[in-house]
Amino acid sequence: MKDNFKKAPFSAQIDLSKFSMQDFEKATDEEKKQQDVMGESTTFFKDGMRRLRKNPLAMLSIVILVLLILVILIAPHVIPYGYADIVKGSANLHPMEYSMQEQQAIAKGESVFPHLFGTDSLGRDYFIRVVYGARVSLSVGIFASILVLIIGMVYGSISGYLGGRVDLVMMRIVDIIYSLPDMLLIILLAVVLNETLSPLIKGTVLAKLGTNMIALFIVFGILYWVGMARLIRGQILTIKQNEYVLAAKCIGTSTSRTIIKHILPNCLSVIIITTALQIPSAIFTESYLSFVGLGVSAPMPSLGSLANEARAGMMTYPERLLFPAFAICLIVLALNLLGDGLRDAFDPKLSR
Amino acid sequence: MSSENILEVSHLKQYFPVKNGFKTVPLKAVDDISFSIKPGETLGLVGESGCGKTTVGRTLLRLYQPTAGRIVFDGDVLFDSEQKIDKKMQPYRKQMQMVFQDPYSSLNPRMTVEDIIGEPLDVHKLYSSKGERHDKIMELMETVGLNAEHATRYAHEFSGGQRQRIGIARALAVDPKFIVCDEPVSALDVSIQAQVVNMFEDLQKERGLSYLFIAHDLLVVQHISDRIAVMYLGHMMEIADAVELMDNPIHPYTQSLLSAVPIPDPNTARKSQRIILEGDVPSPLKMPSGCPFRTRCRYATEQCACEMPPFTDRGNGHMVACWNK
Known part of the structure; x- marks a missing residue:
């Protein structure tokens, strides 16, 4: 069987007759295991x-x-x-503005939370x-x-x-x-x-x-x-x-x-x-x-x-x-x- | 009615309504088919694409509502159109199962293998604790040659052969007596086909299963079947023992099918004569009168065009539907 095997001229197949057993090394256990492990299962x-x-x-x-x-x-x-x-007296303020009362309170040393976006026409923050x-x-x-x-x-x-x-x-x-x-x-x-x-x-x-x-x-x-x-x-x-x-x-x-x-x-x-x-x-x-x-x-x-x-x-x-x-x-x-x-x-x- | 057969089917008809313009025409997918299967036996069912093989399998499991006929399973009449018997299938689903053709679409991509195999157990409540469910699934996976670590994976992570094994494990989960194998190996590589076919044979020996093995590969069918049935255009053409059918095909359609099987040895192949059928399979919506095969048959006579040949015994249970003696 082996004798009449003739390699086709352009075949890409590896000719095994040129190799001997020494050319190959045994796969280690680790390498074998790598073959077993599939990619991590993703849902x-x-x-x-x-x-x-x-x-x-x-x-x-x-x-x-x-x-x-x-x-x-x-x-x-x-x-x-x-x-x-409704904050009294602080209607229609622009952003970060303070009303008169609030400015007085700040002057007294009280802390007043700023109106970040101002107030509306009724004085709501x-x-x-x-x-x-x-x-x-x-x-x-x-x-x-x-x-x-x-x-x-x-x-x-x-x-x-x-x-x-x-x-x-x-x-x-x-x-x-x-x-x-x-x-x-x-x-x-x-x-x-x-x-x-x-x-x-x-x-x-x-x-x-x-x-x-x-x-x-x-x-x-x-x-x-x-x-x-x-x-x-x-x-x-x-x-x-x-x-x-x-x-x-x-x-x-x-x-x-x-x-x-x-x-x-x-x-x-x-x-x-x-x-x-x-x-x-x-x-x-x-x-x-x-x-x-x-x-x-x-x-x-x-x-x-x-x-x-x-x-x-x-x-x-x-x-x-x-x-x-x-x-x-x-x-x-x-x-x-x-x-x-x-x-x-x-x-x-x-x-x- | 003898109870030695696990499955008896007589005069089964399955028509599908097809809208053709304004009128609805019946598509006769399966027309007047009779056969029986003994316990532990494999009946191979062959025929070309679209001849109604799959429909027979699905109708048996009542995935479709049969139009007419009679189905007897294990001595119980499941369906009889004349006596108006139409039993609920739920208890019988534990005894009759199916392995599907396409291992890619027959498994839910959003379920793990464990859940796919465990679903029949869940549905029929076949376990008392979670541990028992897990053990049963592991046992099934081992039976079909899957590793325990595959249980948490999804179907798309497996090769075709492995998927088909999952499908088989699912069918086996309820411990059925009878399995319809709907072209279980057609979608697989030849090398894997052999593995799966051998597995089917081993399972049959271990569990005493009966199969209806649907395929279009005659060699595979010949290998696994005890008897072979040949279908053409929804009609049964010939049933015989596997060896008898291969050696002595009587129906001209069976003869041409067998002549189309490739022969591995080129020298023999050259000597053998292929019977080449002319024309195409007629549309099942426009069935030829009389014998459905007459339009392509070499021996067709006027009688063939007039009358459907009866399904007669030609000795030793070799049944043929042909006027030709």
Whole structure:
């Protein structure tokens, strides 16, 4: 056998006849072990986070958001003014200015906390109002998105998984809601809900939040889930085709378990990304509603209502418009960039 | 009805509705198929792509709702369209399992190997403590030749052969009597095919399993099967003992299939004659009248065009559906 073996002229195969046993050395145990060890097992989440960490814009957004949240949480404890406290005699101050009374107090040696952003026409500290406004905007954004996520996920996964006639009916309902002019509906609903909710929540913990806030959550929840439901349904339709779903059925897995264990984890990336991008849109809508006077009720500020109030004195006190507007921009931009970063990191279809 | 067979299928039909413009036409994926499998036996099922092999396997496990026919498993009638029997499959899923064709898409990419193999245990509540679950999974992994340290890994970290082993371990988890192997080796390299096929044989010896082994590689099927069934366009063409079918194929379709098997020795290969079929497989939406194979058959007569040939015994359980004597 060996004799009639003839090497092809251009073959890249190594001619073993030229080597003898001495030319080879035995692999050590360590080298053998190196062959056994596979790369460290990475989960989908770890892998995504690793890629997210490499994205400077997304990381910057996270830093900004964390700082914002810290300020929102800490500022009310540090600053001696409340968002509704009227400081006597210190109306219409520019940033870092002191009123007459305060200057006298400083002269006496008392320490007076500066009005970082000045005060408004009633003499309320503007910085704390912007902080509370950001707090309202962020919480509306986050809770509305969670509400949207829950409704959209349940509706979309049922519709997508069951398919057939159920899917048809459920999706036509979505189409109907989708075709309604949403701004008009939001305004109508906000008005109606304000009226109906206030007697309902009287005396409960929710009353502290104010009817407008709760009305806002509900309005977002019942209007914006349709996009989420459509998206998740589409995802589930594709994932349903995979053989592992059939395998689960073959094992005898129940429908709910199949959806929770096999289908939803596989569209997690889309869910995370859409939720992250949903928050800024909810914040925007909240600001808009507050701007037209349908948002949170006074004296609770929101970034939109602050901007609206500042319109009157725009020429003399431009900073009163600039501060809330800048805060909205910062929050929305950071969340949008974070959402983009998450999409790049978690969407397997995009290049690495 | 004898209970010596673990599985008996008679006149099984599986039609899928297909929208063709405005009307819905049935696609006859499986049309009037009958066969039986004895305990500890392997029935090989061959046929070209799209002839309904996989559909047969999936319908048996009731992943599809059969259109008509009768399925008897281990003496229990699971489905009978005439007597209107349609049993809940949940208790039988412990006894009938399936190994899937594509080891890449049949494992959930978000689950660890331990969870994939453990899922049947979870669903059927086959353990009393977490420790027992872990032990069972380890035992299964050892059975199919996986290392214990693989348990915490994800499916995408494995090669095709290893993935197929995970799929087999999952099927074995419930300790079934009967496994449908849906082209379990078609997606694997030849060297790994041999390993996996041998593993199937070893498992059968150890556990007394019965297989329905679906494949289109005749050599693999011949190696593992006791009996072989040949399908064409949703119809059963021939069933016989593996050796008998290889030596003495009666149906012209089986003959041409066998002649297409590559012969490793070039000298013999040159002498052998290939029967080359003309034309393509007809669309299952436009089935030829009579025998479905007549459009490509060398011996087709007028009788073939008029009537479907009956499935008759030509001696020793060699069943053939052909008018040709």
